[in-house]
């Protein structure tokens with residue numbers, strides 16, 4: 001495995017080895033439960049072995065090639081676990097300015113089905129008038145309202161633009177093997193379809209076609225992504241000590257901090273391209289642990305941007321937070337600060353320093369300041385952003401999440417609370433079967 005390091009805030013916060021060992025033992029117990037497969041939610045453990053199941057890679061590459069050859073845009077229709085993983089990987093590798101890069105040789109991936117904003121869809125449909133596009137419609141249940149509405153709108157646009165037959169060639173459905181409205185539509189219309197395994201929940205599905213198809217279509221190397229995940233899987237599954245397993249160290253430390261009153265975990269980075277890694281991580285941990293009136297609140301900040309909005313709070317606000325920093329060793333590109341004869345901006349002291357050097361000083365300065373301000377920081381160090389290291393990160397967080405959820409005593413693989421708003425929305429919209437609830441809501 002390439003360098004992947006985790007640094008725990010033991011010394012800075014006076015945590016003794018003996019104290020930590022108690023939490024390390026709990027993490028080890030939770031790992032045993034996870035790997036024995038006899039804990040809560042054990043019918044959703046398929047994600048554990050996804051990096052070893054590389055059988056889908058070739059078909060994903062073929063589908064991606066087909067999208068690349070016909071389309072300038074790929075619209076990924078999905079919400080929650082059915083889009084965040086793909087977006088996290090794609091945006092980590094390609095900056096937000098990608099959309100303005102005319103030299104791009106691969107389709108730009110854009111998103112739908114993750115919002116009900118009318119303005120968004122009006123603008124999207126206008127854009128789809130201009131560019132050639134394909135659609136990846138993704139829903140495990142095949143019945144989620146937001147992507148279903150988006151797909152109805154986009155399918156109708158696609159069929160008008162290209163005719164029914166060509167539209168069919170441009171739609172790729174990723175859903176359940178046997179059931180759900182999307183499964184039925186795909187079968188009846190004859191779309192190219194891929195399956196989300198039964199035993200893989202939405203937020204753990206990035207290494208299935210859910211993530212792999214859009215990531216491959218964006219021109220990224222899914223073999224390297226899977227290789228990174230596989231390397232981390234080897235580490236997590238091997239029978240070493242807690243100290244040899246970064247996911248166990250992370251799970252142990254975050255649970256220890258939670259028990260000491262640190263109820264909020266900020267995932268922080270110094271690269272805006274990692275923003276959607278944070279969004280994916282928030283769903284992973286928020287949906288897995290936030291239940292039974294328990295769970296660390298997962299929050300995220302992108303520095304240095306957010307130091308200018310939330311830095312004050314982190315430094316001096318209520319001391320109920322800890323940070324988990326994704327620290328990246330080197331940049332994939334290089335730009336030096338140029339000389340200026342007049343030096344009116346007083347920046348000549350930085351001449352020939354790269355932006356990454358400046359960013360690293362900002363990072364070190366922030367780490368020291370936040371530690372001094374009483375914020376424990378778990379540091380995750382990766383050498384660079386690449387498909388391989390992102391694959392490592394994904395499996396690391398997923399494994400840590402399973403372990404951490406069991407340490408907390410909850411089922412990390414269900415999400416019963418997500419249904420509450422849906423039922424009320426259906427009732428308010430007048431969906432058949434929800435009449436009683438509608439009366440109840442209206443009478444309030």
Ligand code: PA5
Nearest residue numbers: 080081082139140141144202203
């Ligand atoms: O993690 C989850 O299960 C959820 O966030 C789902 O991914 C999300 O609700 C989308 O569900 P579906 O893929 O069934 O449309």
